[in-house]
Amino acid sequence: MTLPDTLNRPELAKDAAAPARMELRGIAKGYGEPWERTEVLDRLDFDIEPGKLTVLVGPSGCGKSTIVNLVAGYDRPDTGKVMIDGRPVRGPAHERMVVFQESALIPWQTTYENIVFGPRLRGDLSGVRLRLAAEQLIDRVGLADFRDKYPAQLSGGMQRRAELARALINNPRVMILDEPFRGLDAMSRQLMHAAFLGLFEAEKRTGLFVTSELDEAILLGDRLIVLSNQPARVRAVIDVSLPRPRSTAMLDSAEAYEIKRAAMELLHEEALRSFVGGSQASDLLLAHTRRR
Ligand SMILES: Nc1ncnc2c1ncn2[C@@H]1O[C@H](COP(=O)(O)OP(=O)(O)OP(=O)(O)O)[C@@H](O)[C@H]1O
Ligand SMILES: [Mg+2]
Numbered sequence: 457m458t459l460p461d462t463l464n465r466p467e468l469a470k471d472a473a474a475p476a477r478m479e480l481r482g483i484a485k486g487y488g489e490p491w492e493r494t495e496v497l498d499r500l501d502f503d504i505e506p507g508k509l510t511v512l513v514g515p516s517g518c519g520k521s522t523i524v525n526l527v528a529g530y531d532r533p534d535t536g537k538v539m540i541d542g543r544p545v546r547g548p549a550h551e552r553m554v555v556f557q558e559s560a561l562i563p564w565q566t567t568y569e570n571i572v573f574g575p576r577l578r579g580d581l582s583g584v585r586l587r588l589a590a591e592q593l594i595d596r597v598g599l600a601d602f603r604d605k606y607p608a609q610l611s612g613g614m615q616r617r618a619e620l621a622r623a624l625i626n627n628p629r630v631m632i633l634d635e636p637f638r639g640l641d642a643m644s645r646q647l648m649h650a651a652f653l654g655l656f657e658a659e660k661r662t663g664l665f666v667t668s669e670l671d672e673a674i675l676l677g678d679r680l681i682v683l684s685n686q687p688a689r690v691r692a693v694i695d696v697s698l699p700r701p702r703s704t705a706m707l708d709s710a711e712a713y714e715i716k717r718a719a720m721e722l723l724h725e726e727a728l729r730s731f732v733g734g735s736q737a738s739d740l741l742l743a744h745t746r747r748r
Pocket of ligand 2: 520521522634
């Protein structure tokens, strides 16, 4: 009888349980034919630390979702490497799950059916174990009363929570979230933050979170990666050392305020650059803004 690889090699089994580290090194990525090419990422380097939530913030259209696609393995960089625990990422895998802004729930399946769909299809969890895992996750995202409802019967916030549960049931080593709460009203967003913080802080799973909201970035993240305009490079790395468990009240602290001010200044500069396209007017505008 052959044992599964992880049983033969205990160091691998241990590794699989430990939070993953991801590294992006010298990444460049562009789209289009050579004569009309858009360079979207350029010499991009950053780490996604194990057990931490790394948050990408950057101007609209700078290439955040392009980075998500590379980290998820949906796409390959033109140059450079994306690595997980020192191994190159060669394609999508269940160890790296993505939650997008758009709902990907299957409309004719209930919350429960949506959550168990993937593992059931692949046969990697079944029977009582699958049911227990799904029920537990449904509880943890606060959807117990909506277990048997269809997506159209859920609010936007509930749909996002169902999606979180649907990704988490795969027990991924890295959770990747691309503006998952964009478009929600303020109250739903607040509920999402509480639910997300609860899930993240219980497990400290390695995470990459994309947002354009600085308050959200500071409330949730351990580290902010502030991106430049397109082609995106890392403008600044800002550590958020607010204690955990986090609460919204912490956004009123001096540290949160200082991080927000610093990040805002950088993003403002980048927005101005893109607005006036590097012309002399841009320099004038920048000089003017800095003085104020
Ligand atoms: N598959 C593709 N083919 C061609 N161009 C693309 C493709 N994907 C993205 N782009 C271009 O790359 C640039 C960056 O897009 P991307 O979606 O990564 O930005 P973003 O920062 O996620 O934007 P947003 O803030 O709107 O979410 C844009 O100019 C976009 O038009
Ligand atoms: Mg995007």
